[in-house]
Amino acid sequence: MLDQKVNLAGVELKNPIVVPSGTFGFGREYGQFFDLSELGAICVKGLTPQPREGNPAPRIAETPMGILNSVGLQNPGVDAFVAQELPELRRHDVKIIANISGNTPEEYGEMCEKLSAAGVDMIEVNISCPNVKAGGLAYGTRPELAAEVTEVAKRHASVPVMVKLSPNVTDITEIARAVAGAGADALSLINTIRGMRIDVKTRRPILKMNTGGLSGPAVLPVAVRMVWEVHAAVDLPILGMGGVSTGADAAELMLAGATAVAVGTASFADVYAPVRVRDELSALAEEQGLQRVSELTGAVRPWG
Ligand SMILES: Cc1cc2nc3c(=O)[nH]c(=O)nc-3n(C[C@H](O)[C@H](O)[C@H](O)COP(=O)(O)O)c2cc1C
Structure with a gap:
């Protein structure tokens, strides 16, 4: 029997499959299709200090092999999450990761305090949202700002802090190093890649915000490359994501260096995708004669 457990910065997941922020809400809808306890962890929709309409x-917008979104962090706010959503999620045997976005380092700090006290298992600091005007991407593209937010989050959190990196940079290892130096416990990558589509008849961008973030199978090779680069650059566990829709895709991200893997956009086409990916991944690992799925992590054999 394959051992599916993985350890993400001290948080033990019963299997390496996570659902990433913004693609699974707070689990209520998907919970009608499968038992949420089947997952390694649930990363909840990005939380902000106050409710946001998005x-x-x-x-x-649909794209070949993916989607472009500009949801803009629609959420009920951190207090409503703690009061209404967290108790529901806690009824399942699954780790809960709270994803947070702030306009200032202080806002990140406040949310870290509230969420640690509320008993989430881990906090994911989103410094990479391409769809909000203030904060958001600015923190994820400038090493000194990324480090500052990480340091404040760490100071206010009593659970492990994972920082979510943006792919919208020239050198992702520069940000990864800055965040690692500021004390992050883990890294997650990639968030969506900025893109745009235009309706050729109306000559209007399809998204009301003009641009959005690309996710889904189209981004997998970018995610694999960035996980590989970050794994070589810093000594932190990585939650890899971006375009995973099969067990083999998940194995690619693990071979590149991911400890655990998130399955997001794939759920929009197949509600069972996270559970299917878990089963395909374990079948693949068993076929390869592994005892533990974690043996895949970083086991790529690069040329030259
Ligand atoms: C509709 C939608 C909403 C998202 N919202 C968030 C969010 O609130 N916070 C965040 O950190 N990432 C958010 N993301 C990014 C995903 O968590 C993930 O990084 C990205 O979609 C790549 O994985 P995938 O290709 O498996 O979907 C969102 C993605 C989508 C498609």
């Missing part, structure tokens, strides 16, 4: 519609 951006005007249309905020999703």
